Every structure is written in structure tokens, then in C-alpha cells.
Amino acid sequence: MRNIKMIIQYDGTRYKGWQKQTEDINTVQGKLEGILKNMTDEEVQLVGCGRTDTGVHAINYTANFHTNSTMNTEDMHKYLNDKLPDDIAVKSIKNASERFHARYNILSKTYMYRINNSGIKNVFDRKYIHSIDEKLNIEKMRECAAVLVGTHDFQSFTTLKSKTKSTVRTVNFINIEDNDGIIEINVNGNGFLWNMVRIILGTLIEAGKEKLNPEDVKNILEAKKRAEAGPMVPAKALFLKDVEY
Secondary structure (H helix, E strand, O other): OEEEEEEEEEOOOOOOOOOOOOOOOOOHHHHHHHHHHHHHOOOOOOEEOOOOOOOOEEEEEEEEEEEOOOOOHHHHHHHHHHHOOOOEEEEEEEEEOOOOOOOOOOOEEEEEEEEEOOOOOOOOOHHHOEEOOOOOOHHHHHHHHHHHOEEEEOHHHOOOOOOOOOOEEEEEEEEEEEEOOEEEEEEEEOOOOOOHHHHHHHHHHHHHOOOOOHHHHHHHHHHOOHHHOOOOOOHHHEEEEEEEO
16 A cells, blocks of 8 residues: 655635534545545545645645546646646645654644735735734743743643643744734644644733743743733634755
């Protein structure tokens, strides 16, 4: 049996996230598995590199599946992109080693978030960027972001309700760049809890509005209470940018 690795790009606007749920729920995984079933004449189980929330996008999403199909990867690539809707595309597809697993082999992921802080509306970009009129203090955001880098218990930064799963994660870096009022934030870590990235970003925006300082962020971490952290940012400006193996 072959193990096939795919890199996928998708606009998550009209999907209820990556993960397949019930038959009548529109998800990226569900859409892909339906087409893979037709292509291989098999019940394909597509393994993704992780969940993305409703409305979140992906630039480079990694997935793999096993199949007995003898179709070559070039023909698979063409078949999938011919059948997929315009908001999902397979960027590459190739044979992988039997041991490759899109979720278990991950070393790190990078998420990107975009904020329009220029005061000028861009009607063509509005569906993929979060607009904030109040001028943000970028240096304060960077100072507060530095507190979150490293290995911490991120219980304050998740909506996860389970009391049995560990909430310890490692954030490798948070880079914040301002290009004439278009702010791009890249968050890299070994894994993320449910809504963790969106809550981190909401907290950093509060810092940018000078409502929080680094000591406050340290206290939020130590509190281990979701209510202490900032709000969740809108999903529409969040992209899964890269996955490292």
C-alpha cells in the first residue's frame, strides 16, 4: 500500500474548518476525501497536520493518505485540481515513506496573522485582514510577545475544557513586522491548543492598545484562567503558513 503526501492550499471562508464532522457539514477534509474516494474507488482516510478553525485559511497544509491505487502522482495531481472547487488546491503530491504521518511527525508549525492598522480601507483585502483603527504600539506588542516565547503552560490561552490533556506547549518565536500599517505576525511553535493562536494574538493586540504590559502577560500565564487573557481575534485573517517536519 502506498503512502501519499500532499501540500494543500485553501481559503477557509466557507468551510467549518479542516476536520471532517458529519456528512452535512462542509469541511476541507470532507471535500477532499469525497474526491479521493472517486479517484481511487476506496474509502480514503486523509490524515491532516492538525485542525484549523472555521474560517481559517492555509497556505501550506500537509496531509497524507494510504491507497492501493496505481495511478501516478502526476495524474492524481491533475485529477484532484480538476475536481476541487476554486477555494481548495493541491500544490504538490508525491509518494512518501511508509512511516510518514502528517500529524505525528511535525516539528513545528507557523501561523500568520494580518492586521490593517493603516487607517485606510482596502476593499479587495477586507475578507483576509483584520482592520483596527486605533494605532497599535508595535514595540509594546513585541515586548509582551517575548514573555510568551518558550515552554509554558498555556491554559489561559485556550478554550480547551479537558482536565486530562496537557496544556504545556513551546512557542519558538513570535515575529511582528509593520509595513506601512500592514502588520504581519508570525507565531511558530511545536503545537497549539484549541484557539491558542487566536487568543495569543488578541492578547498582543490588547498590549498594542497599551492595555497590557509584559508583567501583565506574565501574570496571565501564571493565572491559568482563560478569562485573564485577551479576546480571540477574528479567524478570517489567520493563515496556517508552514509546517516543518
